[in-house]
Amino acid sequence: MRIELRQATALGTATMAALSIGCMLVWRATDAHDPPDDAEVNVASDTLHPQDTENVYDLVQTVRTPGSPHVLRAVRRLGDLSVFKRFQTQIGDYGGIQALIDLLPIDCRNMxxxxxxxxxxxxxxxxxxSVHGTNHSIMHAAHVEFLVAEVYEQPSLDLSVRLPCLRLLCNLAMWAESSQTLLALPVIHTLAADLLTSSSADWSDKILQLFVNLTDPASLASVVLTQHAAVESIVDATISFCEVEGDHVTSRQHDNAQIIVRNVTLITSSVQPVQS
Structure with missing residues (x-):
């Protein structure tokens, strides 16, 4: 893996050595923050659509009803409620996660x-x-990583769909099981190519954030030898992105690039191939 020489050129070893662990923890955070306290839930207003006053069980049943004209509204309402811890648990308990996964499109062409x-x-x-441990376990058991990766890889979809895919992949990658699953999927190479061709700063930021989560030493160490190609693709794309963007690289992008290369260098230097 051609890391050391290009690392020194693109990022500067002195700066990387000075990077603190605290910085890494800050940038591992994704868009989905810890849910606020239940006390922050707004009381239903008389002006809300009747669907907005239904409880989680009713909303899940609506999602499960084929052809219901209220499915989109119910899914959006579950999305609103899923910000809060209490409703996260309820949605999982009532089978809402599987119901949502079952609604993901199989064929994304001509949507x-x-x-x-x-x-x-x-x-x-x-x-x-996905930030809730039990809920993540349900998602992982349902192979949600494969489904979301397939949606992301559809070339006909625009950023309005692919960015939400990317945000979900970022959150999933914070869990070791999902991170290791994603590293084995072809979507990693698609993401690496997208980083180098992205015309959106938000898109680039999210890909780099995903790469940070995927290269976290806690989950990477056990798969780095078997997923060598994926790891190399991540590192090469990250360094090339910094080289191409030059002075246009933002401080966040620069910091995340440092974390990615440092994590991989740390793991690859400590994990040696088994001698046959």
Whole structure:
């Protein structure tokens, strides 16, 4: 893996050595913050649509009803409620996570605007729910990583759908099981290519954040030898991105790039191949 020489050129070893562990922990945070206290839940207003006053159980049943005209509204409402810890648990207990996963499109080609809106609403809800340990276990058991990766890889989809996919992948990658699963998928190479061709700063930021989570030493150490190609793809894309962008690299992008290369260097120098 051609890390050391290019690392010195692109990032500067002195700066990398000075980077603190605290900085890494800060930037591992993704868009989905810890849910606020339940006390912050707003009381239902008389002006809300009747669907907005239904409880979690009713909303999940609506999501499970094929052809219901209220599915999109129910999914969005579950997404709103999934910000709060109490509702996160309820949604999981009532089977809402599996119901949402079952709604993810199998074929994303030629999606109309309604299908895109529904897909985005599902991804937003799952993103919020993925920060809960039990809920993540349900998602991982349902192979959500494969499904979301397949949606992201559809070239016909625009950023309005792919960015929510990326946010969910970022959250999933904070869990070791999902991180190791994602490293084995072809989507890693797609993401590496997208980083080098992205015309959106938000897109680049999210890909780098995902790479930070994927290269966390706690989950990377056990798979670095078997997923060598994925790790090399991540490092090469990260360094090339910094070289191409030059002075246009933001401080956050620069810091995340340092973390990625440092993490991989740390792991690859401490894990040696088994001698046959």
């Amino acid at each position: 109309d605007s309604d299908s895109k809106d529904l897909t985005v609403a599902i991804l937003v809800a799952l993103n919020n729910l």
